[in-house]
């Protein structure tokens with residue numbers, strides 16, 4: 001079998017693989033990306049949060065991405081009946097980007113890949129990893145291309161950015177159940193021909209139907225809007241048990257007073273996709289000669305749009321550590337990688353759990369608003385979840401629960 005040699009092999013060309021590749025290419029390493037699918041391909045994960053801009057910048061992708069005219073995202077709106085809670089990222093606590101994009105991922109991931117290829121990165125599309133063997137820290141990965149030919153890639157380090165493909169978690173038995181309750185979603189893109197002018201038309205919104213059930217509305221600059229319904233798996237199964245996914249989305253739109261007139265009856269860009277029990281986890285984040293990133297490690301929940309941010313945070317960090325290791329440094333992967341990533345995941349995990357208990361919603365809709373609370377929560381929603389000066393980060397375990405309790409006592 002033909003064998004190719006590289007410093008770092010990256011599996012998957014989603015956001016985590018792309019930033020890892022961008023960073024390592026700039027460092028002059030010999031890298032290769034193998035991607036199972038043909039691009040552009042539909043994938044969920046369309047509402048970004050500002051922290052990702054740091055990663056795209058470090059990966060050398062920001063200027064190129066900026067030239068595509070993707071819709072700017074300046075904040076997010078959470079709607080509950082007649083109540084609204086609007087976060088503006090420019091009003092967040094601490095430093096950091098105060099805007100990002102809301103993007104059709106097919107186009108966005110294609111844009112990243114095009115820029116990487118322009119810079120000389122070798123990306124092989126329609127090339128699927130079918131086996132990996134390790135010898136110490138070195139690995140041999142067998143891939144199959146679209147012609148059905150198999151060949152091997154020998155790498156000094158392997159970064160698994162395969163998302164739900166979860167190549168190494170499956171191969172090495174690292175899959176672990178999520179600690180979150182099972183939730184599912186159905187989504188599609190709608191030709192948004194009745195889009196209102198101005199901010200009402202372009203604002204990313206989350207419309208709460210019930211405490212645990214919400215609709216996402218993510219307008220794109222191409223005139224279409226992503227609409228998805230999220231809820232406990234039993235709720236989504238019930239919604240789609242007697243109806244097909246098309247009707248289930250129509251039904252979900254019908255539950256939203258604000259959006260029913262805008263979206264009902266409009267054509268879809270593709271058949272609605274159902275994602276069942278989407279939360280996943282792993283028992284370890286790294287091993288000899290490899291690191292897992294993005295959805296290949298942990299995915300929590302879409303409610304605060306943290307997925308791509310964790311993918312790029314872990315992708316760029318894994319790439320930096322791999323580079324240092326290949327330069328001869330001894331890396332404490334537990335401390336520098338796993339502990340760091342787990343801290344951020346832990347913070348967001350609390351926010352997700354407290355969203356679904358309803359406690360966080362108490363804080364969002366309590367009036368009058370407390371500006372200090374709001375700017376600190378806003379920083380978390382912007383993805384700055386490693387800033388321990390923010391008490392809504394450092395005390396995340398109790399602060400939401402305790403404040404919700406006090407609010408309920410007052411009411």
Ligand code: FAD
Pocket residue numbers: 011012013014015016017034035036037043044045046047048049127128129130161162163164165166167184185275278293294295296299301302305306307308309311
């Ligand atoms: P991916 O983007 O999935 O990329 C992985 C790539 O690896 C794929 O292109 C795949 O083809 C390739 N691959 C897989 N197996 C193989 C193989 N064997 N060989 C070669 N290549 C392979 N995140 C947000 O930030 N904002 C949101 O609004 C948001 N909404 C979401 C809504 C839902 C319902 C769900 C379930 C998730 C949502 N997410 C959101 C999460 C987001 O989709 C992911 O966190 C993000 O795409 C992960 O990026 P990644 O690079 O890890 O993986």
